[in-house]
Amino acid sequence: MRSFSSSSQPDLLPQVLKFKLPSGECKLVLQRGDITKWKIDGESDAIVNAANELMMGGGGVDGAIHRAAGGELLRACRDLPSHGGVRCGVGMAVETPGFQLPVRRIIHTVGPVYDKEVKDDCASYLASAYRNSIKLAREKGVKYIAFPAISCGIYGYPLDDAAKISLNTIKENSEGFSEIHFVLFEPSAWQTWVDLAKLNFEQD
Numbered sequence: 434m435r436s437f438s439s440s441s442q443p444d445l446l447p448q449v450l451k452f453k454l455p456s457g458e459c460k461l462v463l464q465r466g467d468i469t470k471w472k473i474d475g476e477s478d479a480i481v482n483a484a485n486e487l488m489m490g491g492g493g494v495d496g497a498i499h500r501a502a503g504g505e506l507l508r509a510c511r512d513l514p515s516h517g518g519v520r521c522g523v524g525m526a527v528e529t530p531g532f533q534l535p536v537r538r539i540i541h542t543v544g545p546v547y548d549k550e551v552k553d554d555c556a557s558y559l560a561s562a563y564r565n566s567i568k569l570a571r572e573k574g575v576k577y578i579a580f581p582a583i584s585c586g587i588y589g590y591p592l593d594d595a596a597k598i599s600l601n602t603i604k605e606n607s608e609g610f611s612e613i614h615f616v617l618f619e620p621s622a623w624q625t626w627v628d629l630a631k632l633n634f635e636q637d
């Protein structure tokens with residue numbers, strides 16, 4: 434049995450909901466579980482990591498991804514260009530291979546640390562994290578991508594706001610993708626994304 438930093442949850446749970454996005458062919462898929470278990474075909478798929486600017490690993494989903502991908506991931510991160518230790522700025526995205534994960538690529542992004550005093554800035558950084566991850570993935574020919582709930586753990590983003598920002602950004606940037614997934618670990622995140630998706634999109 435693997436160990437997880439947030440709590441002991443099972444791998445991918447049977448709860449899966451699929452929605453039609455208003456434009457194009459891309460589907461939105463919501464799933465519960467551990468994103469390190471997610472894969473489509475090992476070729477045109479990628480998962481997104483909620484990393485920090487240093488990209489030297491951490492807790493939460495970042496820790497789980499580093500454990501599952503193996504030590505080569507840390508070595509690949511260390512070799513990325515660094516500006517005073519920063520390898521990925523807040524709202525930006527960089528790519529590594531998936532190494533021992535079942536996916537071809539990992540797109541690493543950095544969400545904002547939530548601060549309600551500057552919540553508009555936080556919203557714009559969170560939207561950038563989604564947008565730049567999608568853009569980089571598209572440039573690499575990714576057709577299937579899975580996101581965790583970026584910034585919703587250690588970085589403290591309120592789930593309702595984060596779900597709205599993520600789903601709006603995905604809706605406007607889905608061209609070229611076959612499926613955009615969210616793999617949601619905590620029951621509260623799963624319920625928040627499901628409720629919002631049901632309000633906004635038709636189920637497939």
Ligand code: AR6
Pocket residue numbers: 437439466467468469483484485490491492493494495496497544581582583584585586587588589590616617618619622
């Ligand atoms: N699969 C899917 N989602 C997960 C998993 C998993 N295996 N594990 C946790 N989550 P967090 P952040 C969920 O804290 O808030 C790290 O130390 C978790 O329940 O991982 O962006 C980095 O190095 C939550 O809903 O990321 C940074 O320093 C969501 O993933 C910092 O944490 C995001 O929680 C980033 O904080």
